[in-house]
Each structure stands twice: as C-alpha cells, then as structure tokens.
Amino acid sequence: MLWLALILPELPLQVHIRGLAASGLLAITENRPSAQVIAATPDARAQGIQPGQGVAGALAMLPTLRLVPRTPEREAALLKELAAWSGAFASRVCLDPPDCILLEVASSLRLFGGLDALEAALLDGLQQQGLDACSAGAPTPLAARWFARHAHHDPQSVVTPAPDWHARLDALPLELLADDGAISTSSFDLLHDLGLRTLGEVRALPAAGLARRQAQAVSETLARAYGECHDLRPAFIPPERYTAQLSLPAATVNTEPLMFAARRLFAGLASWLAARHTGIDHCRLSLQHERGEDTVLDILTGMPSRDEARLNLLARERLAVLELPSAVEGMTLSTDAPRALAARSDDLFGDPATERENALLLLDRLRARLGEDCVRQLSIVPDRRPECAWRSTALGTISPRPARNADTPAGATRPLWLLTRPRRIDAPRKLYLLRGPERIEQGWWDGHDIRRDYYLAQTADEGLWWVFRELDPPHDWYLQGYFG
Numbered sequence: 001m002l003w004l005a006l007i008l009p010e011l012p013l014q015v016h017i018r019g020l021a022a023s024g025l026l027a028i029t030e031n032r033p034s035a036q037v038i039a040a041t042p043d044a045r046a047q048g049i050q051p052g053q054g055v056a057g058a059l060a061m062l063p064t065l066r067l068v069p070r071t072p073e074r075e076a077a078l079l080k081e082l083a084a085w086s087g088a089f090a091s092r093v094c095l096d097p098p099d100c101i102l103l104e105v106a107s108s109l110r111l112f113g114g115l116d117a118l119e120a121a122l123l124d125g126l127q128q129q130g131l132d133a134c135s136a137g138a139p140t141p142l143a144a145r146w147f148a149r150h151a152h153h154d155p156q157s158v159v160t161p162a163p164d165w166h167a168r169l170d171a172l173p174l175e176l177l178a179d180d181g182a183i184s185t186s187s188f189d190l191l192h193d194l195g196l197r198t199l200g201e202v203r204a205l206p207a208a209g210l211a212r213r214q215a216q217a218v219s220e221t222l223a224r225a226y227g228e229c230h231d232l233r234p235a236f237i238p239p240e241r242y243t244a245q246l247s248l249p250a251a252t253v254n255t256e257p258l259m260f261a262a263r264r265l266f267a268g269l270a271s272w273l274a275a276r277h278t279g280i281d282h283c284r285l286s287l288q289h290e291r292g293e294d295t296v297l298d299i300l301t302g303m304p305s306r307d308e309a310r311l312n313l314l315a316r317e318r319l320a321v322l323e324l325p326s327a328v329e330g331m332t333l334s335t336d337a338p339r340a341l342a343a344r345s346d347d348l349f350g351d352p353a354t355e356r357e358n359a360l361l362l363l364d365r366l367r368a369r370l371g372e373d374c375v376r377q378l379s380i381v382p383d384r385r386p387e388c389a390w391r392s393t394a395l396g397t398i399s400p401r402p403a404r405n406a407d408t409p410a411g412a413t414r415p416l417w418l419l420t421r422p423r424r425i426d427a428p429r430k431l432y433l434l435r436g437p438e439r440i441e442q443g444w445w446d447g448h449d450i451r452r453d454y455y456l457a458q459t460a461d462e463g464l465w466w467v468f469r470e471l472d473p474p475h476d477w478y479l480q481g482y483f484g
Helices: 011-017 042-045 056-059 072-088 108-111 114-128 141-153 165-170 174-179 186-195 199-203 209-211 216-225 253-275 307-322 354-370
Strands: 004-005 026-030 035-040 066-069 090-098 100-104 134-140 243-254 278-289 295-305 329-335 376-380 390-394 419-426 432-442 450-458 464-470 479-484
Touching: 004 141, 011 026, 011 072, 011 243, 035 056, 035 278, 042 165, 056 066, 056 090, 056 278, 066 243, 072 090, 072 100, 072 114, 072 243, 090 141, 090 165, 108 114, 108 141, 114 134, 114 253, 134 141, 141 165, 141 464, 174 186, 199 216, 209 216, 216 432, 216 450, 243 253, 253 278, 253 307, 253 329, 278 307, 295 307, 295 354, 307 354, 432 464
Parallel strands: 026 066
Antiparallel strands: 004 100, 004 134, 026 035, 090 100, 243 329, 278 295, 278 329, 376 390, 419 479, 432 450, 450 464, 464 479
C-alpha cells in the first residue's frame, strides 16, 4: 500500500482568504484561554504579526489589522469538501482531522504517471481552489502524515517514500508524536524529560518499561506508524449532493472579486463530478448579503457537463448583468442529481458531439446574459391553420410531433418565414401559380375558422410566395409567407 497525506497547515486562515486574490492584513484569533493570534496572512507577518501573539499587542503593532475569529465548523466543512474533491485522484480517501486528508494511491500511480505526477496534480488542483498544502507519501497513513507535517516545518526534507523509510522515520523529531493526538501530555513530557529527541530514540526504549509508566499508547502509536500493526481507518464516503461554501473577509459589490471567488468553488465541483464520472445540467450559486435575503443564480448548462471553463463562463455572464441589492459577504455552490456522462471519443476527426456542445454553449450564454424568458424556441402545434401551427415556448420544451392529416396533399410544403398577419395583395396578375390549390377549412370549434385555397406562387423576380384566396366573398388574395 502507498498512502499520500495532504496537510493544510494554515486551514483556519485559508478558510477565510481562499476567495481573495490578495489577502491583505488579516489574522485569525482564538481564545485559549486568552485571546491570541493563531494564524496571519503573509502581509500581516511581514508587519511583525506572529502566531501566539496576544490580540492587544497585535493591534498595538498594526492598528489596521483585521481580526477574524476562528470557525472550526467551516474548517471541518472545507476538509470534507476537499476529501470529496480528492476522490478524483484515489479510490480510497480518509479524513484525518483537524487538517489532514489521506489518500491510498497505489492503484492510481499508473493512471497519473507516477507518484510525483500525481502529487503535482493534487497540489495544482488545491492551488486552483486557493489552498496551500504539504504532501508526503509512505506505506502507512500515520507515517505519511508525519512526513507531511515535517515537510511543512522543514521544506528541504525528503518526503518521497523510499526503501529506507524506516530510517527516515527514526530521524523525525519527537514533537510529531503529539501530532497524532493519541498520546497524553504526561507521556509526552516523560519522553522529553528523558532527553529523547527523535522517534528512533523512543522506539529503542523497552515497551515493557513504557507500559509500566502508563505510556503504552506511545508504543501502539509507533507500531501503527512503522507498519507493525494495522492502522484501520474508515473510508470517506462523498455526499450525494455537492455543497461548498466560501466566505469573503470583506464584503463587496464588485463582479470581479465575486467571479474570482466563484472559480474556487467551480474547481472543486468539477473534480467532485470527475470522481463520480458524472456531469450536471444545473447548479445553484447563492450569494449571501450583509442584509436581506440571498441572491440565487441558477446556472444551466443545457446538457450534462463537468467542464470547469464552461461553468465559469456561464457564471460570469450571469454576474455581469446582476444588480446586487447589497454587498456580498459569502457564497454557496450546490447541486444534486448528477447524471452519468458518456465517454468522449478520441476519433482522428474529433468528437462529433463538439459541434452540438458549441451550439448549446451559445444558447447557454445568451440565456445567462439576456435572461431565461428572452431566449425561446418555436414548437409545432397540431393545427393546420398557419397562424395556429406554432407557438413560442421555453427553451428545451419538447413538443409532440403532429400527425399528418389525411387530406393534406403529399407534396405540400410550408415556408419557414410566415408573416405575423397575412398581408392583403392585389389580384395576382404578376404571380405565376406553380402549385395548388390546397384547401384549408378549419377552426370552426374555437370561433377562428378559416376557408382558404393556398397556392405556391412565383414572382417576376423568381421569388417564391405562399399565397391564398379567401373562399368567402369578396374572395381577396393574401400573402402568407416567403420561401427562402
């Protein structure tokens, strides 16, 4: 087995800044027990703000510093969101709170071209979502976690698995034992008081002696890390419905910051769909305001898709014409009922569905820019009266195919260009009647009955008209439509 650990060491901070292009002067605070800074942006650290610093001292040093309290529930939600996203890279994913995700990647190496390529794809995908992570691989999940944690503190350390991974694990500092959370503070203090500094030194201690000093958990933890006993972890089961939330540290009414933040959410959605081999034709982007109800944007793709660029483009079109009632402080992307996607063709001449997708994308953009009611289609109605044989319906509506009337001539054709109202014309002295008459008598049941003889006529300039003559006096002639 081969486990890859992804650790987000600054998860409390990234929850709040991943929707921003520039994080600015921001710090995350927590009461433990006194109010202090637990994380700060690079700009704030450059001004002297450091984790562990008291809130009062930080504000005295940097009055313009924005303080945001830690939100553990959002951190847990983001960790689950990333676990669902990482399912596109591994068949088995495990949550390892508070800031770690474990992936069993042995079966994925050939697909991605090796561990280095897989690791690069994971880190690149996280970066697209505005997240920074440390990664490392090992044959056991706990060892992978410790290697990744050490890589955060020592970027020069080698974190790829190797035949001598036990020796590299021996060289890790003692402090990593506390990272697992299974060892009590008293046991850790005991090891530190004995002058031990590395995991290898702890491992060399007699297990019986540790047990007598109520430190048996130390031996058990090391056994799990070194693969001497099983480390069973429940697999993460992704939810059937995708929901991702992103908060903005500073409320805004500008489109560009909102679009930048939305791209972070769509990147996660695209990978969630890829892991399930599915696509969506509808998702919902909700904008949370400082005051009032949420603004809801329904993103329609026209056909099942998981194309991140397509989703971003449609969202941009909707946001560009949106009038916000007040500033936006957060957003939520949600979707359900994903649909299976057919495999794409790698034919020499391209995928035949591409042309259709491009046409649908144009319709989607028009709907997003102009509104749902402004883009419509013509549907056929089973009525022989030309004025009643069609109607404007919502895009995507399927109309029944009308049965052909028994009295309709076999060669009867209809022009695509029908006038809204038939136009009265003089007696057709300059028209040459090519075909007809085709008699239409219908509509007596709804009070709009017609009695007409229709003809296909040619004009002097060789244009083709569809004309009719009223059967009732005064037997006037009318133009109904044009043939192209």
